Amino acid sequence: MAVADLVRALASGLADGAITAEELIAKVRRGAQVMEKIPTLFERDEHFRVVDRPRPDCAWVFDGEGAPTEKLDGSNVRLTVRSGHLVRVEKRRNPSKVQKQEGIVDGWYVDTDDHAAEDKWILAAARNTDVSDWPDGEHACEALGPRVQGNPLGLEKHTCVPFNLRVPALPDAPRSYSELRGYLAALESRFAPGHLAEGIVFHHPDGRRAKIKRKDFPLSA
Structure with a gap:
């Protein structure tokens, strides 16, 4: 389909109510997320370790939004x-x-x-x-x-x-810097018990994601 025809079809669908603007944006976000680099929850210092300063684009996580899942290391x-x-x-x-x-x-x-x-x-x-x-x-x-x-x-x-079907959920995952640091230090993989999990990925319903890994934190207190 030519780009012009696609644009006209989308405009017609919006005008006729076949799809809402919110649905269209959500589909775009879901399509984009597989390519975009997932942001880390916190800012980093000169040693590339995270500090207790949330990234503005991850504010939704600290507001309690999104579902946490295990980050698999592969x-x-x-x-x-x-x-x-x-x-x-x-x-x-x-x-x-x-x-x-x-x-x-x-x-x-x-x-x-x-x-x-x-x-x-x-x-x-x-x-x-x-x-x-x-x-x-x-x-x-x-x-x-x-x-x-x-x-x-x-x-x-x-x-x-598959990220959208079978990644283990972590409903008890905390969301503050200090709590996440302690939680990840001892988090056992739900996918492979007996091994430490690499980290957590938070998934927002609109397709946004954010991550944090155990190794992101400083090695000493």
């Missing part, structure tokens, strides 16, 4: 599903140092390659994941397993966990 991928079948596997590519200097901050997804050694275990995780009951669409996931990112969760097999 490799970010995106799986496309059609009628219960895996039809595409993509991996996240982050901007290079030069690209960052040019103002490119957010990453993007590129196709994996069956013949590329660096994609072997991502593809193994994707193909070992049962997507038969997943809804059609693109699903941002974390690829995990013995040969992915050092396997900090001690998993015995490769798999992909």
Whole structure:
């Protein structure tokens, strides 16, 4: 569809009441979130450790909004599903140092390659994941397993966990600097009991996200 035709169709839908402005904005935000870098809850010091100063764009977390889930430590991928079948596997590519200097901050997804050694275990995780009951669409996931990112969760097999479907919830997660620091220091992974969780991701209903990791905090009090 041409861009002009798409704009006209959206305008017509808004005018006819087929979609509301809020619904349209929410869809845009949900589509954007898989590419945008998730902000950390607090500002950082010169040593890149967080300090007790909330970031303004994460104020909604401290207002009690959004649902906390476990942040899984693996490799970010995106799986496309059609009628219960895996039809595409993509991996996240982050901007290079030069690209960052040019103002490119957010990453993007590129196709994996069956013949590329660096994609072997991502593809193994994707193909070992049962997507038969997943809804059609693109699903941002974390690829995990013995040969992915050092396997900090001690998993015995490769798999992909979709952020929108199966990431463990952490309903008891606190929201203040001091409480989060203590909570994360001893937080056991809900996905892989017996191992420490990497961190927390807060999800706002409108698609915004914010994160905090155990290693973000200073090593000493």
